[in-house]
Amino acid sequence: MTPMIISVASGKGGTGKTTVATSLAWVLGSTAQLLDCDVEEPNCHVLMKPVLQESQPVAVPVPVVDANKCSLCGKCGEICRFSSIVVIGNQVLTFPEMCHGCGGCTLLCPENAITEGGRELGVIETGFAGPVEFVHGRLRVGEAMSPPLIRAVKHRINRHKIAILDAPPGASCPVIQTITGSDFIVMVTEPTPFGLHDLKIAVGAIEDLGIPLGVILNRSDIGDGEVHGFCSQKGIPLLAEIPHERRIAEGYARGNLLVDSTPQYVDTFLELFVTIRDLINGNRPHLEETKS
Amino acid sequence: MKELVIISGKGGTGKTSLTACFAFLAPNKVLADCDVDAADLHILVHPEIHHEEDFRGAAKAAIDREKCSQCQKCRETCRFGAINAELVVNPLSCEGCGVCVHVCSEQAVSLEEGLNGHWCISDTRFGPMVHASLFPGAENSGKLVALVRNQARDLARKKEIPLVLVDGAPGVGCPVISSLTGADRVLIVTEPTLSGLHDMERAMQLVRGFRIPAWVVINKCDINPEVADRIEQVALRNESKVIGRIPYDPEVIQSMVQRRCAVENGDSSASRAIRGIWERLAPDLLS
Amino acid sequence: MKIAVTSMGTEIHSQVDPRFGRARYIVILDENGTVLEAVDNSRNSNALKGAGIQAAKVVADRKVEVLVTGHCGPNAFRALQAAGVKVVVEQSGTVKDVLDRLNRNGVAFADQPNAEAHW
Numbered sequence: 001m002t003p004m005i006i007s008v009a010s011g012k013g014g015t016g017k018t019t020v021a022t023s024l025a026w027v028l029g030s031t032a033q034l035l036d037c038d039v040e041e042p043n044c045h046v047l048m049k050p051v052l053q054e055s056q057p058v059a060v061p062v063p064v065v066d067a068n069k070c071s072l073c074g075k076c077g078e079i080c081r082f083s084s085i086v087v088i089g090n091q092v093l094t095f096p097e098m099c100h101g102c103g104g105c106t107l108l109c110p111e112n113a114i115t116e117g118g119r120e121l122g123v124i125e126t127g128f129a130g131p132v133e134f135v136h137g138r139l140r141v142g143e144a145m146s147p148p149l150i151r152a153v154k155h156r157i158n159r160h161k162i163a164i165l166d167a168p169p170g171a172s173c174p175v176i177q178t179i180t181g182s183d184f185i186v187m188v189t190e191p192t193p194f195g196l197h198d199l200k201i202a203v204g205a206i207e208d209l210g211i212p213l214g215v216i217l218n219r220s221d222i223g224d225g226e227v228h229g230f231c232s233q234k235g236i237p238l239l240a241e242i243p244h245e246r247r248i249a250e251g252y253a254r255g256n257l258l259v260d261s262t263p264q265y266v267d268t269f270l271e272l273f274v275t276i277r278d279l280i281n282g283n284r285p286h287l288e289e290t291k292s
Numbered sequence: 293m294k295e296l297v298i299i300s301g302k303g304g305t306g307k308t309s310l311t312a313c314f315a316f317l318a319p320n321k322v323l324a325d326c327d328v329d330a331a332d333l334h335i336l337v338h339p340e341i342h343h344e345e346d347f348r349g350a351a352k353a354a355i356d357r358e359k360c361s362q363c364q365k366c367r368e369t370c371r372f373g374a375i376n377a378e379l380v381v382n383p384l385s386c387e388g389c390g391v392c393v394h395v396c397s398e399q400a401v402s403l404e405e406g407l408n409g410h411w412c413i414s415d416t417r418f419g420p421m422v423h424a425s426l427f428p429g430a431e432n433s434g435k436l437v438a439l440v441r442n443q444a445r446d447l448a449r450k451k452e453i454p455l456v457l458v459d460g461a462p463g464v465g466c467p468v469i470s471s472l473t474g475a476d477r478v479l480i481v482t483e484p485t486l487s488g489l490h491d492m493e494r495a496m497q498l499v500r501g502f503r504i505p506a507w508v509v510i511n512k513c514d515i516n517p518e519v520a521d522r523i524e525q526v527a528l529r530n531e532s533k534v535i536g537r538i539p540y541d542p543e544v545i546q547s548m549v550q551r552r553c554a555v556e557n558g559d560s561s562a563s564r565a566i567r568g569i570w571e572r573l574a575p576d577l578l579s
Numbered sequence: 580m581k582i583a584v585t586s587m588g589t590e591i592h593s594q595v596d597p598r599f600g601r602a603r604y605i606v607i608l609d610e611n612g613t614v615l616e617a618v619d620n621s622r623n624s625n626a627l628k629g630a631g632i633q634a635a636k637v638v639a640d641r642k643v644e645v646l647v648t649g650h651c652g653p654n655a656f657r658a659l660q661a662a663g664v665k666v667v668v669e670q671s672g673t674v675k676d677v678l679d680r681l682n683r684n685g686v687a688f689a690d691q692p693n694a695e696a697h698w
Contacts, residue, residue, distance in 0.1 A: 011330055013462040014304010018487065040463035041301055041494060043487040077636070081351075081390050081403075083629020083654075088639045089662030095654055098629055102389030103371055141497045144434065144466040169303040169462050170329035173431040176384050192548055194308065198330040205428025222542065224549050249540075253485035253516035435628070438697055473697040502695065 005163045007179040011198030013169030016218035021166040022047045023258045027269040033161040036136035037178040038168040039149045048129035059118030060101035069113035076105035147177045171205040185213040191223035219244040295456040297475040301495030303462035306511040311459040312336040312553035315418040317570045321455040323421035324444035326437045339414030349408035350388040359400035366392035434470035478506040484520035513537035536569035585648040589617035597649025600630030631655030650694035
């Protein structure tokens with residue numbers, strides 16, 4: 001078993017990323033690690049029901065000023081691009097919620113008057129769902145910045161396993177943070193105008209990363225044929241199609257994995273994995289040669 | 293003038309479809325599509341753009357190869373892993389903090405403001421709309437969202453239009469927070485699934501922090517009536533209430549495929565439910 | 580006494596700009612109505628975030644005693660308080676109108692911000 005990193009993304013929300021990511025991880029069993037990177041609204045745990053063993057708070061380093069050492073020179077405020085530290089009146093004020101944790105003020109204070117405290121970003125929880133290793137991040141509600149927490153979740157990637165990353169919806173920086181460094185990206189979409197439009201945006205964002213991708217069409221029989229057309233035209237492999245079934249929707253509503261609601265999909269997901277593995281290897285032919 | 297912001301927590305619950313329906317039903321309104329990462333409202337309202345501007349967001353570091361001495365200090369001090377061993381800046385990781393600019397002894401690094409997207413004011417078949425798109429991978433959707441909302445509110449004030457309808461983004465992070473600050477009313481669209489319930493609770497928590505009156509709509513409500521009831525309880529516990537339930541209806545997708553909203557297309561069960569919801573919302577929104 | 584008023588223009592008869600952080604201009608005047616400086620705040624308007632904090636620094640650095648504006652968010656308010664600047668909110672009309680109101684003691688000093696934090 002070759003370790004690899006597979007991200008599951010979408011563009012449009014609600015197309016079935018979590019449905020796919022969790023069932024894929026489940027069929028791979030002990031060889032898999034599932035990392036929920038949708039830290040704003042993590043849902044993998046709802047379907048996987050992991051036994052969580054560890055919970056770790058994650059913080060962004062924010063400046064703490066020693067007023068005794070501070071000369072009020074104002075250099076910190078000049079350096080800071082985010083207005084999170086400023087000399088005003090005869091005080092230094094810090095605005096921790098604005099801070100990106102770049103460390104600039106701390107590094108460049110001529111009096112070494114600044115140390116680092118923390119702003120709570122959220123928490124990372126780890127454990128196991130049956131044999132599947134499980135990691136998720138949960139952003140503190142009210143915290144604006146998700147990328148630093150996503151980075152912290154990705155630090156937990158187990159390099160000896162098949163890591164499956166459930167990405168957030170959209171195509172902006174939290175998604176890019178999640179999928180960067182992956183060996184393959186599965187885009188889950190639905191055959192509707194919104195699904196197609198957002199898929200195009202997401203593919204546009206990902207194309208330049210040079211990571212192979214494929215599409216899964218969920219609720220494949222509900223809309224029109226334009227997503228098919230787009231994939232053909234762009235040469236993007238269509239990895240699987242999952243028709244809409246009331247049974248699947250109701251099972252999902254109750255918190256069931258797709259492969260539990262409809263066990264005939266176990267084979268679909270095993271085949272999906274083989275297809276992904278082959279597509280990854282197809283992009284790295286030198287690996288095949290080393291093996292022989 | 294009142295501003296109604298429609299959010300969801302979980303993606304895919306039907307924010308945009310519902311916003312389009314309200315746009316059809318409300319007599320006089322300005323639309324604002326604040327899901328700037330993946331804007332879809334235009335698909336149903338067919339805008340004609342008459343004003344377009346660039347959006348410049350964060351600055352990114354750039355290294356002048358001729359001045360660079362390859363000392364690697366910039367790479368070592370960058371906390372975001374944005375500078376690689378070849379001393380190339382990855383704009384997707386760069387947060388524009390400028391530390392590299394300061395630590396470079398050759399003054400080889402500068403911060404350059406880039407083009408991050410566009411925003412537009414358009415006329416649509418349902419009235420004026422402000423919308424935007426962020427270039428893929430870009431950040432600062434919060435700033436672009438604020439810009440879209442400010443433009444929409446300015447337009448409403450200038451034209452004496454009493455309502456701004458905002459289609460929000462999924463999640464509870466930066467673009468959603470930027471959609472909520474100073475809003476008059478919030479509508480949370482959810483679905484009766486355990487995931488929907490979980491995400492709705494977080495969205496509700498965010499809204500409560502802003503102390504804005506909020507209602508909830510349960511879409512595809514017949515998938516699980518038991519979870520729908522639990523959602524009602526959560527709403528009540530949070531000084532909110534479920535203002536309506538919309539049954540799962542394939543007509544909604546069929547309308548979308550035709551680039552129309554559900555209430556335009558005859559008298560389906562979803563259409564009737566949505567009209568009912570609008571009738572309950574309108575007196576407060578338009579007073 | 581130095582007074583700062585957020586303004587759409589540079590003169591005593593300019594309209595008050597209700598925003599603080601992203602005000603077009605910050606007019607610095609004395610209690611007699613002499614305009615000492617009209618600070619162009621447009622660069623701050625385009626700031627990512629923290630426009631209120633930067634505007635507060637502009638005001639504090641000039642040793643202003645009273646700031647008059649429409650709305651002031653929590654970060655700006657905290658910064659102004661730290662600098663000992665008194666804040667008057669909810670004002671409109673021209674710069675001259677608010678100066679007259681201030682001189683008549685027809686205003687109250689705010690004890691808290693009257694706007695949400697925002698981009």
